[in-house]
Amino acid sequence: DIQLTQSPSSLSASVGDRVTITCRASQSIRTYLNWYQIQEGKAPRLLIYAASSLQSGVPSRFSGRGSGTDFTLTISALQPEDFATYYCQQTYTTWTFGQGTKVEIK
Amino acid sequence: QVQLQESGPGLVKSSETLSLICNVSGDSISSSYWGWIRQSPGKGLEWIGYIYDSGGATYNPSLKSRVTIFADTSKNELSLKVDSMTAADTAVYFCARLVVADNWYFDLWGRGTLVTVSS
Numbered sequence: 001d002i003q004l005t006q007s008p009s010s011l012s013a014s015v016g017d018r019v020t021i022t023c024r025a026s027q028s029i030r031t032y033l034n035w036y037q038i039q040e041g042k043a044p045r046l047l048i049y050a051a052s053s054l055q056s057g058v059p060s061r062f063s064g065r066g067s068g069t070d071f072t073l074t075i076s077a078l079q080p081e082d083f084a085t086y087y088c089q090q091t092y093t094t095w096t097f098g099q100g101t102k103v104e105i106k
Numbered sequence: 107q108v109q110l111q112e113s114g115p116g117l118v119k120s121s122e123t124l125s126l127i128c129n130v131s132g133d134s135i136s137s138s139y140w141g142w143i144r145q146s147p148g149k150g151l152e153w154i155g156y157i158y159d160s161g162g163a164t165y166n167p168s169l170k171s172r173v174t175i176f177a178d179t180s181k182n183e184l185s186l187k188v189d190s191m192t193a194a195d196t197a198v199y200f201c202a203r204l205v206v207a208d209n210w211y212f213d214l215w216g217r218g219t220l221v222t223v224s225s
Contacts, residue, residue: 034211043215050209087151097151105150
């Protein structure tokens with residue numbers, strides 16, 4: 001199976017900060033990469049699909065880049081509602097997820 | 107608006123079969139693909155499988171021998187069965203709608219239901 005490694009595993013940031021999360025695949029997955037946000041007790045939320053396409057209704061402060069093996073999710077100016085855990089997912093072969101990045105309040 | 111709601115027993119005994127239901131409102135399960143995903147402390151998020159055309163299914167090879175996904179179109183519900191449950195199957199189980207395009211992705215999820223396996 002393709003392994004997805006996210007970094008960092010957790011980070012502390014302040015409201016207004018720019019935050020970047022990295023997802024690295026163990027082999028090329030072209031742009032078959034999605035990003036999700038999970039907050040406890042809430043339904044997971046799709047943020048980005050196909051590496052860089054913003055899901056309808058998701059604020060434009062979220063953006064995704066990358067192809068092949070290296071991908072990033074960037075939040076341009078962190079808002080209070082963005083404190084959550086973020087996961088990447090590949091759908092190139094047997095679907096797998098990264099281990100998650102927890103974004104905490106500094 | 108489309109909503110998904112998982113339901114199940116909460117607690118199952120080791121070696122028993124888990125049965126979960128996902129009720130879908132605002133969309134017909136006949137017109138989309140639908141999947142199950144779980145989140146456990148030990149393995150993080152894990153894709154279980156998906157169903158299409160209300161009958162065909164594709165499963166994660168690591169779970170394929172123990173998992174069945176099926177649909178009840180009369181109730182607009184999906185179901186998940188997992189046989190021979192062990193402690194490693196303790197997790198929050200989510201159902202989600204799957205968008206099938208150039209890329210595949212889960213665009214809508216339920217809140218999930220916690221399943222604990224006891225010995």
